[in-house]
Amino acid sequence: MADIKVIFGSSTGSTESAAHKIAAALNADCVNVANATADDFKASTLILGTSTWGVGELQDDWQSGINLLQAADLSNTTLAFFGFGDQESFGDTYLDGMGELYEASASRAAKVVGKTSVEGYNHSASRAVVDGAFCGLALDDVNEADKTDARIDAWVKQISTELA
Template sequence: MDKTCIIYGSSTGTCQAIAEKIAGKLGVGQADVYDVANITADTVGAYRNLLLGTSTWGAGELQDDWYDGLEKLKGADLSGKTIALFGCGDCESYGDTFCAAMAEIYDGLKDSGAKFVGQVSTDGYTYDDSAAVIDGKFVGLALDDVNEDDKTDGRIDAWVEEIKSFL
């Protein structure tokens, strides 16, 4: 596996806990797990694979720290890198914007020269709408660790197995 980092934005700790769980399953060390508020273009440049995670807030918005983080990523050379996205959302209270913040990151970086992997089928999910669904799949791993916490570990395991071959 090429050098991989996990970058997350978390306001309540849920997305951070998910990032750490994914790191453990992939064997990514704690030194390679970053809060997006603390990254630089140099940080990103040291890695071949970027796993980017965000929670979704309000009407499908990014977690606050991701606004500056996304600008830093846009300023970095991402050509030839592999990106996998994961997101936390609330399918019951915000079913019309479920995990939509992943789409903000995807849209911001899709023309960067990076290769996106880890799209997830919408089968088995309960939600009304999501900007993060393109061609019938989420652009990354969508999780609701509040309302569907019983599905979180299985979804993470399946996603990690799928993306391993690209990392």
């Protein structure tokens, strides 16, 4: 299996918990972006996770991490993204943080995997929607915590196929 690293930022634990589940399922390393170094962004597959805070802002620990991401050479790197938000209370900025990570990196990557359908979600706008699909896995522990584990399981299968 290729060298896979999950890098996450999380304030209240949702993204952290998902990051560990995804990493365990893929036999990947898991790093909190608060402790990440430039070397962490050198894996052949990077799976980047963030929640969204404020009004459409990246989770705090990504504020410096995004500089490492922007400086990374991603020309041989496959990327995937996952994010947590609240599609009901923040329907105009749902998962904007995930969209920001995508915008900061996707065009420089060898490949992006793990895009998902917007069907079944209730947001009105999201920076994470690219060409009509979420740029990664869309999670919502505020309103749909009961769906999180199944969404993670399905997505891990999807990206395993796309990575193969």
